Amino acid sequence: MKMTRREVLAAGIGAASLAASGCSRARQSPAAGSFPVANVSVVRAPAYTMEIYDTIHRMVAEHLPDMRGKRVVLKPNLVEFDNHTCINTHPMVVHAAYEAFRKLGAAEVKIAEGPGHRRGTLDLADAAGYFSTVRGFENLFTDLNIDAVAKREIAQPVSKLSGLYLPHTVLDCDLLVSMPKMKTHHWAGATLAMKNLFGVVPGGVYGWPKNVLHWAGIAESIVDLHHLFPKQFAIVDGIVGMEGNGPIQGTPKHAGVLVAGSDVVAVDATCCRIMGINPQRIEYLERARGPENLTEAAFRQIGENISAVRTPFALVDVWKEIRA
Numbered sequence: 001m002k003m004t005r006r007e008v009l010a011a012g013i014g015a016a017s018l019a020a021s022g023c024s025r026a027r028q029s030p031a032a033g034s035f036p037v038a039n040v041s042v043v044r045a046p047a048y049t050m051e052i053y054d055t056i057h058r059m060v061a062e063h064l065p066d067m068r069g070k071r072v073v074l075k076p077n078l079v080e081f082d083n084h085t086c087i088n089t090h091p092m093v094v095h096a097a098y099e100a101f102r103k104l105g106a107a108e109v110k111i112a113e114g115p116g117h118r119r120g121t122l123d124l125a126d127a128a129g130y131f132s133t134v135r136g137f138e139n140l141f142t143d144l145n146i147d148a149v150a151k152r153e154i155a156q157p158v159s160k161l162s163g164l165y166l167p168h169t170v171l172d173c174d175l176l177v178s179m180p181k182m183k184t185h186h187w188a189g190a191t192l193a194m195k196n197l198f199g200v201v202p203g204g205v206y207g208w209p210k211n212v213l214h215w216a217g218i219a220e221s222i223v224d225l226h227h228l229f230p231k232q233f234a235i236v237d238g239i240v241g242m243e244g245n246g247p248i249q250g251t252p253k254h255a256g257v258l259v260a261g262s263d264v265v266a267v268d269a270t271c272c273r274i275m276g277i278n279p280q281r282i283e284y285l286e287r288a289r290g291p292e293n294l295t296e297a298a299f300r301q302i303g304e305n306i307s308a309v310r311t312p313f314a315l316v317d318v319w320k321e322i323r324a
Contacts, residue, residue: 035293038263039063040270042304045239046256048092056096056235059260061104062302064233068105070174073142074098077180077196078113079248081127086240086252089181091133093237093258097179098134111137112169114144114199116209121145142169145203152228158287159220161212165205166228176200177233178264182241182257182271184250184313187218189282189322190275191247192268193234197225219283226264226288234267235260238274243313255311257304265289266299273324276312281322 041059045052074097076089094111101109111134118124121143131137147167154163170176180196188195198213198221206212213221226232236259243253257274261267265288269279273296280291296306315323 038266040261041302045258053096057100060100071108072101072106073173074111088128091130095134112142158223159216161216182238183246193264222284234264278324
């Protein structure tokens with residue numbers, strides 16, 4: 001059933017009340033060896049140049065060689081815009097992914113985002129360079145904050161939420177591609193492909209800045225959103241990330257890498273190690289996979305070894321304990 005933003009406003013308020021009053025639920029951590037060894041591509045990309053198009057095409061093809069007839073949604077990280085720093089996923093990375101999936105036979109490739117701070121999503125995308133980089137961007141883009149929605153129950157929730165209204169654009173696709181910027185985060189430690197899913201929760205239902213997810217537990221909500229979307233792929237823009245007081249007020253950090261894979265937890269854990277962060281100390285990763293399944297032996301790197309590209313990111317004082 002499709003519902004408009006107006007039709008679910010009252011329901012959204014009710015969900016927020018549930019989250020505020022409920023109790024978080026513990027989900028038993030998976031046992032060691034519960035997951036197959038996942039392949040994660042780690043490729044050097046020293047700058048935002050035209051070489052990115054070939055690099056991303058090769059990375060996607062290595063994991064998803066046949067996308068014929070599939071409907072793909074690319075979900076970048078669009079938060080704020082500041083000429084003096086780098087907050088958002090670079091538009092060239094997103095355009096390269098768009099071209100890659102089309103070349104691999106995807107029937108439809110959309111770009112979609114629902115910023116948690118800005119209501120003028122198209123203005124934000126324009127300031128971030130998306131209109132000038134992606135030809136016909138406005139026709140390819142969906143503002144998830146005002147998209148038609150449907151409710152999805154959360155099986156075995158970790159957070160205080162029992163369900164969420166989510167946009168049809170992401171619910172109806174065959175593959176959701178999370179495309180974050182590699183950044184530290186003042187509340188979560190690190191914000192990568194899993195945390196990027198906060199942007200699929202519609203502000204038109206839950207308001208800005210989507211406090212329902214904070215009330216329900218940030219780490220727990222990240223895990224619940226991850227489980228609501230089993231068909232995911234991740235491409236992380238680590239060419240220039242953000243360190244320190246991320247995800248908005250940090251400092252640009254050149255890491256010179258792109259990281260991709262079908263196992264989003266494995267991708268995030270690999271990114272953490274590149275950033276000099278122990279993934280076993282990131283709560284949402286630990287809750288999603290269990291610490292025994294976050295060791296280096298649990299994943300297989302394709303391309304560069306982590307040790308060859310490791311670039312420690314500065315951390316604010318409250319997160320010093322997550323340093324690898």
